[in-house]
Amino acid sequence: MGKFYSKDFDEMEKFYRAKFINSLSGIKSANLVGTVDENGQENLSIVSSVVHIGANPALMAIIFRPATVPRHTFENIRDTKVFTINHVKSDFFKKAHQTSARYEKSMSEFEAVGLNTDYVEGVEAPFVKESLLKIGLKLREIIHLDINKTELVIGEVMFVDVADNYIEEDGYIDIEALGSVGVTGLDSYHELKEATRLSYAKPGQEVKEL
């Protein structure tokens, strides 16, 4: 059996360790983050660290890596205070992955990988036209995590574009029907099987499939 302790992590080769530890958090959402710099230069970057913070106000956050790597997306959000989150659909996940290559800052990843921009009034950052769930956010707060020099970037949702027919009666958006993919580790993409919705859980009462 594989039982690993801290000292075992320390003995792992650097990239092995990164892949092993990155796997632990399980399935994550694959999203493309669209930004511009102060000169309007567009940038697009795949991230797997989007997290729901709260529904009212509507807040989402992204974890960004330390400044030891280029962080155009982080810098653009910090400078322009606006960004978009676009679900990656199964028919363009390879293009989405390609945005993780280290392009020069002067190169738009939209062009480089062959995805189209889409702009909406009131949101000064580019959306991915091909995405079926597009979210526009304004920066609310950047929290520097001193523990490992990463940044927690919190945005407030100011705009959502999703076709009505994917929204169920109670407000739930059918992520699987949208074709949104998940990612595990650093590079493994998954389509989603059909969901099983469960009833609100109460003590002493069996949960039911809805």
Add this chain to the structure above:
Amino acid sequence: MGKFYSKDFDEMEKFYRAKFINSLSGIKSANLVGTVDENGQENLSIVSSVVHIGANPALMAIIFRPATVPRHTFENIRDTKVFTINHVKSDFFKKAHQTSARYEKSMSEFEAVGLNTDYVEGVEAPFVKESLLKIGLKLREIIHLDINKTELVIGEVMFVDVADNYIEEDGYIDIEALGSVGVTGLDSYHELKEATRLSYAKPGQEVKEL
């Protein structure tokens, strides 16, 4: 087409809004968090807000809701400084969901839902025996997010239990083979389809399936 702005969110009924906004972050990992209070009373709680913070040191975080709801798990981690994260497997996801019912603090959710505890030397919190990927963490930091009164709880991984045959040559853990499920919104559980692993992306070079 469904274009929604901030004012539209404000007009949504409270639970509709919660389900809609919760859907935006896409697929998330379903995990059970095991804790004890200072008297050894066991607690088990399903969470969908686990996020990878970094590989070295090995850090993971969980977002907890504001104190307006009972937060036994959060209080236990704060008080005892230790917790476990256990992947939810497809054959017990209903039991996992049932832990979200509001049990009294004196009731162990392990017993209430019919899952078994497992203890490992050096980790003073219970694991879920049925889980195929078990992670033991020590509390490193609690960051109060004043913006909406949630808490970001950062733990350092000190122990991992996963069968060797799920670990690939390069350190990646095959989450789909483990049967780990994802969750969208508040209550929709998904099994994962087989992964497509993609090569490391470089400018001007097409990504390949591994």
